[in-house]
Amino acid sequence: MGLSETELIHKALVDYARTNLPQYEPDDGPLTAQQHRKIAELTRDTRVTYRETESLFAQPRGRTQKNDKALSPTPRPR
Numbered sequence: 001m002g003l004s005e006t007e008l009i010h011k012a013l014v015d016y017a018r019t020n021l022p023q024y025e026p027d028d029g030p031l032t033a034q035q036h037r038k039i040a041e042l043t044r045d046t047r048v049t050y051r052e053t054e055s056l057f058a059q060p061r062g063r064t065q066k067n068d069k070a071l072s073p074t075p076r077p078r
Contacts (some may be wrong), residue, residue, distance in 0.1 A: 003011065
């Protein structure tokens with residue numbers, strides 16, 4: 001076949017996926033502005049913002065508290 005082992009495995013996986021995994025029909029294209037607005041309306045209360053909190057892990061030597069902040073999700077105010 002003239003393929004490397006990696007190429008042969010890739011080809012086998014592609015062939016397997018095409019024959020054994022479900023194929024989806026093409027969609028109707030990009031969303032309309034109205035669809036975007038409806039999605040935004042329906043998901044408005046599910047979005048979160050992130051704020052800095054203390055690190056979840058011990059601080060490595062040489063790092064300052066200021067540099068060791070982590071982001072954690074907090075619910076967006078309603």
